[in-house]
Amino acid sequence: LAVSVDSIMQYDSQRSSTMEAVTIAKFLKNWGETSSSTPVEAYRLDSSAADWYISTKPCEPKMSAKETVKTNAGQKNLDVTFDAEVTISSGYVFQYQLSVPTSMKINKLSVWKEDVEEAVRWVQDDQGIITIFLSRPAEGKRRISLLATIPQQGDQQTTPPSISILH
Numbered sequence: 001l002a003v004s005v006d007s008i009m010q011y012d013s014q015r016s017s018t019m020e021a022v023t024i025a026k027f028l029k030n031w032g033e034t035s036s037s038t039p040v041e042a043y044r045l046d047s048s049a050a051d052w053y054i055s056t057k058p059c060e061p062k063m064s065a066k067e068t069v070k071t072n073a074g075q076k077n078l079d080v081t082f083d084a085e086v087t088i089s090s091g092y093v094f095q096y097q098l099s100v101p102t103s104m105k106i107n108k109l110s111v112w113k114e115d116v117e118e119a120v121r122w123v124q125d126d127q128g129i130i131t132i133f134l135s136r137p138a139e140g141k142r143r144i145s146l147l148a149t150i151p152q153q154g155d156q157q158t159t160p161p162s163i164s165i166l167h
Contacts, residue, residue: 001052002027002039008091009056013041016051020044061091065165075152080104082146082163092137096144097166102128104148104161112143129166 001019005011020043027042043052065086072079086096096111111118111132119135132144150161
């Protein structure tokens, strides 16, 4: 018996004492090389009543982002444009989260893969966290674009808003 697990998955396996572990090299020598992935475990089965199980779960994705915030101050509003180039170097993500000011009103939020806009839904909580729900798992590069306004009160000092992607 040989076990292969995709590199984006974590796994835990347990076996009964009736299953003798063998080296991967010995298994491949006896079974032959295959074009599929190299096994992570191999066993000799001496009984049809072998007690073995495996559990898997996705690895925590590795993500990096380059973020840009542009503002345009008017008398009543601060217009905000946020762009982020997000790279997922391993694993998949099913959602993104942004931290924004609580007073920010979102006018448009988009996620792009190359030149194609992807279907997304989003929600903003009362702490200013925006959760962007993707229609399918994402890997590789994406661009997140946000157009928003922040109401200005009279003569208040205009400061650039703090917006960031949460990991």
